[in-house]
Amino acid sequence: MPPGAGKESAFPVSGMQVASLRESARIRGRRRNAGKSLRRPEDPGKRNFMAFDGKSHLLMGAYTALWPALSPALLISTRLREGRKKRLLEEAPKGPFDVWIQAASVGEAYLALEIAAGFKERGPRRLLLTSGTSQGVCILDEGIQNLEPGLRGGTRVTYFPFDAPHLMRRAVAYWRPRVMVLVETELWPGHLSACREADVTVLLVNGRLSEKSFRAYGKMRRFWRRVGPKKVLAVSGRDADRFSRLLGPERVGLMHNIKFDRLNLDEDPGAVADAIRGLLPSGCPFLVLGSVRKEEESDIEKLAPALLRDLPEVVIGLFPRHAHRLKAWERPLDAGGVSWVYRSSLRGPVKPGSLILWDTFGELSAAYASAGAAFVGGSLRPCGGQNFLEALAQGVSPCIGPHWDNFRWVGEEVVTKGLVRCVKDITDLREALMRDLRNPRPREVVVEEMRAYLSRRRGGTATACRAIERALL
Secondary structure, three states: OOOOOOOOOOOOOOOHHHHHHHHHHHHHHHHHHHHHHHHOOOOOOOOOOOOOOHHHHHHHHHHHHHHHHHOOHHHHOHHHHOOHHHHOOOOOOOOOOOEEEEEOOHHHHHHHHHHHHHOOOOOOOOEEEEEOOHHHHHHHHHHHHHOOHHHHOOEEEEEOOOOOHHHHHHHHHHHOOOEEEEEOOOOOHHHHHHHHHOOOEEEEEEEOOOHHHHHHHHOOHHHHHHHOOOEEEEOOHHHHHHHHHHHOHHHEEEOOOHHHHHOOOOOOHHHHHOOOHHHOOOOOOEEEEEEEOHHHHHHHHHHHHHHHHHOOOOEEEEEEOOHHHOHHHHHHHHHOOOOEEEHHHOOOOOOOOOEEEOOOOOOHHHHHHHOOEEEEOOOOOOOOOOOOHHHHHOOOOOEEOOOOHHHHHHOOHHHHOOOOEEOOOHHHHHHHHHHHHHOOOOHHHHHHHHHHHHOOOOOHHHHHHHHHHHHHO
């Protein structure tokens, strides 16, 4: 147990007739404990803002004072309740660690595992992998089983602590990482301040920084220059320029995106498609609407019925980007006269002309591998886009909307070469999807074109690992 960890006290009542009182007391006890954890005096020490100038000192003081007021949110938010004891360091793996890698959620967790698997024998032997979501932690837990034995034995997984400055100081003191690695964009004031005070080298790899995030971080530019990463390896010129303006150009370099390394083009799409083959009626065209964001739901609500009218035998697989939006689709689909079913309720082939509302995790690749056409969301409205490389890896050329700024690192050539079709609006999208459904491109041709495209863009994992290994010297 880490220093300062404590046990929750139980409320001493029993009996079915007072169950509701017991539950209320349990919740009150949790609230008190959460508040205490966020207010608890810091055991690696006293507040140490002496390295900051006046404005930064005030910012950190205000940020520290904010955390006790946030304790009720730990109980109100289901997402934040998950792993609460680990987020509060009441349960934690024992340090020290050579490298601590932080991955915000699912996508970053896969990249963190790619980095961990890329270390050579001379590299770190003790790794700590953390994530801020239960899904990310689950992926890390499962993924470390695939590491080589010598590294797997020294690798631990847990939740990223709440960013209360005293908690982060305790985490850094307990885990004693030699190098801290942030994946993509993970700038937390308490965490970075704790690393700076403990003289921990911080690297940010696979760096991405949207214009919106840059504007937000830019309001505290002076602060971030004091506590920010020692080195940032960005995945595109645009990202590098924003990080340079935020942190200073001397700290910023370039690397290929690790996501290019993760694409497995040697996997047979037919074998991947087997996972859902039994759900689709034979001979019917299949369309995937993947990673649809809340902001574009009204567009897709109009598109889906129109496509079903245009091509009555088509089956549509609808994948909302966030699972909590599934319920919100029920009424619009009913109002549009769409015959739909939840994926989890299927035990055999769906009827032609139906929409499958996908409520199970981990089958998007199989859906792309089965599809004659696909749309990748987050792009019809200004949401920055979503990852369309997964569709290409399965041999389908997807359509995207005009808003894909977060994925410009893939390169404009992906559009100019025809691997991805960029449409201007919902009308354009409808026409493009109908063309693809009626005359899909051969899957093997798409895979080979993608293989040629990737040949000059792989190697990001090796770049990140070399940077980490140099920082350990």
